[in-house]
Amino acid sequence: MNYYERMKEKYNNLKSKEDVIILSIESSCDETSIAVVKNGRQVLSNIIASQIEIHRRFGGVVPEVASRNHILAISNVYRQALSDAGITKEDIDAVAVTYGAGLMGALLVGVNFAKALAYGLDVPLIAVSHVYGHISANFISHPNLEPPFLCLMVSGGHTAILKVTDYNKKEMLGTTIDDAVGEAFDKVARVLSLPYPGGPEIEKLAKSGENTYHFTVSNALKHTLNFSFSGIKTEVVNLVHNANQKGEELNRADIACSFQECVTDELSQKAITACKSQNIKKLVVAGGVGANSRLKEKLSSFCNENDIEFYAPVLKYCTDNGAMIGSCAYYMMKDGLGLANLDLTARPNVDL
Ligand code: KG4
Ligand code: ZN
Secondary structure, X not given: OOHHHHHHHHHHHHOOOXXXXXXXXXXXXXXXXXXXEEOOOEEEEEEEEEOHHHHHOOOOOOHHHHHHHHXXXXXXXXXXXXXXXXXXXXXXXXXXEEEEOOOHHHHXXXXXXXXXXXXXXXXXXXXXXXXXXXXXXXXXXXXXXXXXXXXXXXXXXXXXXXXXEEOOEEEEEEEEOOOOHHHHHHHHHHHOOOOOOHHHHHHHHHOOOOOOOOOOOOHHHXXXXXXXXXXXXXXXXHHHHHHHHHOOOOOHHHHHHHHHHHHHHHHHHHHHHHHHHHOOOEEEEEOHHHHOHHHHHHHHHHHHHOOOEEEOOOHHHHOOOHHHHHHHHXXXXXXXXXXXXXXXXXXXXXXX
């Protein structure tokens, strides 16, 4: 029997195993992360080697530099993940890996490491979507959270409203027609001369500013659950460039605050509208921008007013990490989904 045939049987047997230990690998962007997750909710270890300092000097992630640094980091991250979890490699029931979306070269490092490990240990390999991983960050943060719920997905690469009817059943209700919100945060931060990654820097600077600009997003998508952030991004970029050309001083904190107010209004209003129209009483935020306190403040207060439960991942699971991939993989395994063969490859884009 070849590897894949053997794994089909092993994978199926995991469904009824009492304790399932998944080692999960994430390398889609600039974090090399490996976690050990037990039964989808218990994080035994979650090691993250961040490359932020390396990319900061370039003002953003340089894909080739990211791939090379993943290669340098991954073996040590793996050893540390096992040792922190207090397990040996023989305890691993399955290996999970982010296969997309993300940077091709960066993803390939994780995918190839995962394939070699799964084959060497003779355990199943589970291919996980990074975006769905972000949703699962909530399962490790909130032990009692279960679908159905509505998810506001706000990362560097995706912005969407999803109806999560079951662990592996999602329906997209709205998405961005241009930039993802994290991308807009990063570009606005760059024009304000803030370091990469821009989101947390804008949040910090916004605290000392006021909403003096009253930016708005285009009215064209008002009656839909879709988003557009390229207009507001361009407005801020033009504002700063024009002022620079004229040698005028701008209040950067006011710009940061006004921008943050505008996008967090748009995101929170549409998320609540979606909950109401779908009659869903649970709202979950997911992805890096979910770390933004102003966004969480608005979502939480709207949810309160409308009798909706609100969930956000704990801060360390908002941005990229291996643990969320392990949680997602566990529930895929329970439904017999995601088993990959050794020809698994990386994908820069995945469907929501
Ligand atoms: O989910 P993530 O780690 O990576 C992707 O899957 O894309 O998200 C990264 C994005 C970046 O654009 C970063 O600027 C943004 O999340 N971000 C934030 C905050 N922390 C991270 N945006 C706004 N406020 C924050 N506190
Ligand atoms: Zn991410």
